[in-house]
Amino acid sequence: MTAQGGHRPDPGGxxxxxxxxxxxxxxxxxxxAVRERNASAWLLPNDGTRFDHALIDRMRxxxxxxxxxxxxxxxGAGGATLAxxxxxAGWSVVVLEAGPFWDPDTDxxxxxxxxxxxxxxxxxxxxxSDPVPLGSNNSGRGVGGSMVHFAGYVPRLHPSDFRxxxxxxxxxxxxxxxxxxxPSYERIEEELPVAGQYWPWGDPHSYPYPPHPVGGxxxxxxxxxxxxxxxxxxxxxxxxxxxxGNRPHCVYRGxxxxxxxxxxxxxxxxxxxxxxLVHGAEIRADAMATRxxxxxxxxxxxxxxYVRGGREHVQRARTVAVAGxxxxxxxxxxxxxxxxxxxxxxxxxxxxxxxxxxxGAPQTAGRFAEEIRMYKAPPPxxxxxxxxxxxxxxxYVRGFSVQNISPLPITWAEHxxxxxxxxxxxxxxxxxxxxxxxxxxxxxxxxxADNRITLADEHDRHGLPxxxxxxxxxxxxxQLVKAARTAMxxxxxxxxxxxxxxxxxxxxxxxxxxxxxxxxxGVVDADLRSFAVPxxxxxxxxxxxxxxxxxxxLTIMALVDRAALRLAEGARSGLRAPVRDTGTV
Amino acid sequence: xxxxxxxxxxxxxxxxxxxxxxxxxxxxRGTWDAVTAGVVLARTGPQPALRFFTPAEEAVAEPLLxxxxxxxxEPRVPVLRMVDARLAELQTDGWRYTDMPExxxxxxxxxxxxxxxxxxxxxxxxxxxxxxxxxxxLLQAVQDLGxxxxxxxxxxxxxxxWTRYACTAFYSHPWAWNEIGFGxxxxxxxxxxxxxxxxxxxxxxxQAPRDPVQRDRAPRGPEGDGT
Numbered sequence: 001m002t003a004q005g006g007h008r009p010d011p012g013g014x015x016x017x018x019x020x021x022x023x024x025x026x027x028x029x030x031x032x033a034v035r036e037r038n039a040s041a042w043l044l045p046n047d048g049t050r051f052d053h054a055l056i057d058r059m060r061x062x063x064x065x066x067x068x069x070x071x072x073x074x075x076g077a078g079g080a081t082l083a084x085x086x087x088x089a090g091w092s093v094v095v096l097e098a099g100p101f102w103d104p105d106t107d108x109x110x111x112x113x114x115x116x117x118x119x120x121x122x123x124x125x126x127x128x129s130d131p132v133p134l135g136s137n138n139s140g141r142g143v144g145g146s147m148v149h150f151a152g153y154v155p156r157l158h159p160s161d162f163r164x165x166x167x168x169x170x171x172x173x174x175x176x177x178x179x180x181x182x183p184s185y186e187r188i189e190e191e192l193p194v195a196g197q198y199w200p201w202g203d204p205h206s207y208p209y210p211p212h213p214v215g216g217x218x219x220x221x222x223x224x225x226x227x228x229x230x231x232x233x234x235x236x237x238x239x240x241x242x243x244x245g246n247r248p249h250c251v252y253r254g255x256x257x258x259x260x261x262x263x264x265x266x267x268x269x270x271x272x273x274x275x276x277l278v279h280g281a282e283i284r285a286d287a288m289a290t291r292x293x294x295x296x297x298x299x300x301x302x303x304x305x306y307v308r309g310g311r312e313h314v315q316r317a318r319t320v321a322v323a324g325x326x327x328x329x330x331x332x333x334x335x336x337x338x339x340x341x342x343x344x345x346x347x348x349x350x351x352x353x354x355x356x357x358x359x360g361a362p363q364t365a366g367r368f369a370e371e372i373r374m375y376k377a378p379p380p381x382x383x384x385x386x387x388x389x390x391x392x393x394x395x396y397v398r399g400f401s402v403q404n405i406s407p408l409p410i411t412w413a414e415h416x417x418x419x420x421x422x423x424x425x426x427x428x429x430x431x432x433x434x435x436x437x438x439x440x441x442x443x444x445x446x447x448x449a450d451n452r453i454t455l456a457d458e459h460d461r462h463g464l465p466x467x468x469x470x471x472x473x474x475x476x477x478x479q480l481v482k483a484a485r486t487a488m489x490x491x492x493x494x495x496x497x498x499x500x501x502x503x504x505x506x507x508x509x510x511x512x513x514x515x516x517x518x519x520x521x522g523v524v525d526a527d528l529r530s531f532a533v534p535x536x537x538x539x540x541x542x543x544x545x546x547x548x549x550x551x552x553x554l555t556i557m558a559l560v561d562r563a564a565l566r567l568a569e570g571a572r573s574g575l576r577a578p579v580r581d582t583g584t585v
Numbered sequence: 586x587x588x589x590x591x592x593x594x595x596x597x598x599x600x601x602x603x604x605x606x607x608x609x610x611x612x613x614r615g616t617w618d619a620v621t622a623g624v625v626l627a628r629t630g631p632q633p634a635l636r637f638f639t640p641a642e643e644a645v646a647e648p649l650l651x652x653x654x655x656x657x658x659e660p661r662v663p664v665l666r667m668v669d670a671r672l673a674e675l676q677t678d679g680w681r682y683t684d685m686p687e688x689x690x691x692x693x694x695x696x697x698x699x700x701x702x703x704x705x706x707x708x709x710x711x712x713x714x715x716x717x718x719x720x721x722x723l724l725q726a727v728q729d730l731g732x733x734x735x736x737x738x739x740x741x742x743x744x745x746x747w748t749r750y751a752c753t754a755f756y757s758h759p760w761a762w763n764e765i766g767f768g769x770x771x772x773x774x775x776x777x778x779x780x781x782x783x784x785x786x787x788x789x790x791x792q793a794p795r796d797p798v799q800r801d802r803a804p805r806g807p808e809g810d811g812t
Contacts, residue, residue: 126682367797432797498796
């Protein structure tokens with residue numbers, strides 16, 4: 001079932017006939033089963049506009065004083081998925097989202113500089129020996145979260161990702177296995193939905209939709225990989241080819257990272273929020289959570305304090321889920337310190353904020369005589385996971401994936417300026433834009449305790465301490481970046497590049513409240529419930545103990561899908577405190 | 586450079602578009618959605634007057650930005666005003682390096698730093714008084730410091746701050762898109778011609794596909810043109 005091994009020229013999956021059959025069966029399936037469990041795509045308008053305002057006008061609204069079944073902080077990949085699942089299960093749900101309720105028609109533009117408002121730009125401090133710039137590629141804001149402007153790549157983790165510590169003596173093991181997550185991966189892939197070729201790496205699998213046509217940049221990648229005998233495949237991307245519900249076909253406009261005005265690229269705003277709303281969830285936008293309220297006698301969470309319209313409110317709830325992502329979730333817990341938890345909520349074992357991870361994301365561009373025009377087509381197109389697993393012949397453990405990415409002019413200028421070019425030199429390079437193709441790697445950086453979120457001395461406009469994010473790379477991390485750079489340079493040169501230039505950067509954020517088998521190992525268990533406060537869950541990317549070389553959105557949604565199922569199974573019917581599991585799952 | 590026979594192109598920075606002559610992405614604005622068109626066209630209209638930079642800072646910031654982007658001739662992308670507006674409106678990315686002040690303060694300090702450098706190396710002169718090569722020399726000196734400190738800040742972070750703001754402003758402007766052949770906004774129409782060596786009917790082919798690496802390399806810096 002699971003395929004292991006590092007760089008193989010053609011992994012071939014589970015046999016050609018089986019792969020073909022699986023692909024055919026999946027692509028022949030009707031939408032009915034998806035629609036029955038999540039009708040979001042059918043609740044979008046079918047008249048050329050992109051969001052049905054009646055869904056918001058008719059949204060159920062709960063008074064603060066009502067004790068709802070569940071209040072969720074954050075409406076991104078984790079929060080929105082949980083809201084949809086629990087509303088479907090009959091729970092009363094309120095989601096507090098710090099940013100606005102986006103309307104793709106009026107709030108998003110096909111423009112880089114004009115999309116600045118999609119990022120979390122509240123003050124933060126970055127420190128450590130390798131400080132990680134924040135903003136565009138690792139933060140989100142508003143209903144839909146950072147998936148609003150994510151590239152759309154949705155690869156799964158590999159089975160080996162769940163036991164990095166056992167296999168290599170570094171990093172961490174997860175308190176669950178790949179097999180525990182597989183059904184959730186499959187469900188989410190159908191709901192986004194995902195388009196791509198049969199996937200031969202990790203646990204080989206097919207995708208519900210066929211791959212998209214590739215633009216010049218993707219062609220370059222495929223050409224170079226083929227010349228070197230490196231397997232590369234088209235996908236997997238959460239972008240509709242053909243029609244899905246009332247979501248139309250992608251128009252290949254290339255502005256995936258600025259929010260999809262087409263409704264072709266998935267984000268929770270269109271994949272889970274509409275269904276959550278018609279099942280009674282309230283999404284309270286522009287509401288900044290400031291503190292999780294707890295009852296000192298019972299030790300349970302009682303609700304969330306938040307600021308909206310300049311006024312402070314408390315939404316009472318029987319269960320609280322925090323889904324603010326790897327910086328705001330730890331910050332909220334640390335800012336919720338009380339007498340029982342003087343070092344921050346759920347922080348008895350000094351784990352909150354620690355083991356934060358980013359992926360090393362070096363970006364290598366190559367110059368071609370032909371016109372590539374990499375700004376066309378979605379930037380996510382082609383991927384290779386041939387370097388994903390540990391290669392015993394290398395001095396480092398774990399690996400990286402390679403994907404094509406397609407910088408638009410401003411991002412491309414950063415790439416060129418990072419080479420030291422300025423003035424006429426910069427302009428000359430930039431005028432050559434249409435001749436360049438770009439690849440990006442995602443390197444699996446390992447979790448370290450000192451990479452962490454703490455509270456800075458500085459305060460935001462709410463008077464709350466802002467987050468300080470400390471980040472330093474380890475030796476293994478540096479070796480991975482170097483290896484990834486070499487691999488990308490080789491691929492581009494094999495495709496005919498006459499010059500290659502690389503910038504070192506980071507992408508994604510996970511960890512900071514990692515899951516573990518017990519309270520000394522993690523902040524939450526495999527069901528995403530905190531060990532310290534039984535009715536408090538953390539349902540976002542901060543729970544990942546390791547990150548693999550995969551973009552995290554799909555895994556975050558899959559973890560929450562699984563956690564939601566277990567929450568719905570066990571914790572309704574008046575139980576304020578969900579029953580804890582004994583041992584591992 | 587030799588004399589240029591072609592009349593100035595009013596839709597390219599500096600009036601020249603050697604690679605994509607005549608290409609004007611704004612000619613496609615009728616195919617853009619109204620919200621995007623509004624955002625892009627606003628950049629070609631009047632820009633707000635300076636609010637953030639003091640006159641002394643303006644005197645340094647203007648030549649600094651001209652150097653970073655080699656903007657020596659009209660029409661110019663109004664980069665100074667665009668940067669000023671961002672700083673006045675605190676439209677920053679939010680984060681700051683622990684060893685740097687917030688962006689607006691870092692701009693003020695770094696501009697003052699250039700004046701201090703100018704005075705120290707050129708007998709009390711202001712940065713704005715220096716000729717172009719001497720100004721470029723002072724900027725090159727900052728870049729060459731790398732991660733060393735410069736007026737209390739890591740020089741690399743200052744350089745990054747300058748180029749980030751300068752490039753974001755310049756390459757958000759449709760004239761700059763014309764110069765690089767970028768197709769611009771494409772919603773709702775989308776792109777239909779995907780792949781190597783193909784173009785939409787309204788896109789212009791590169792007329793001078795010269796590899797920037799292959800050409801005779803002038804020393805790095807802003808002095809290739811406009812002298």
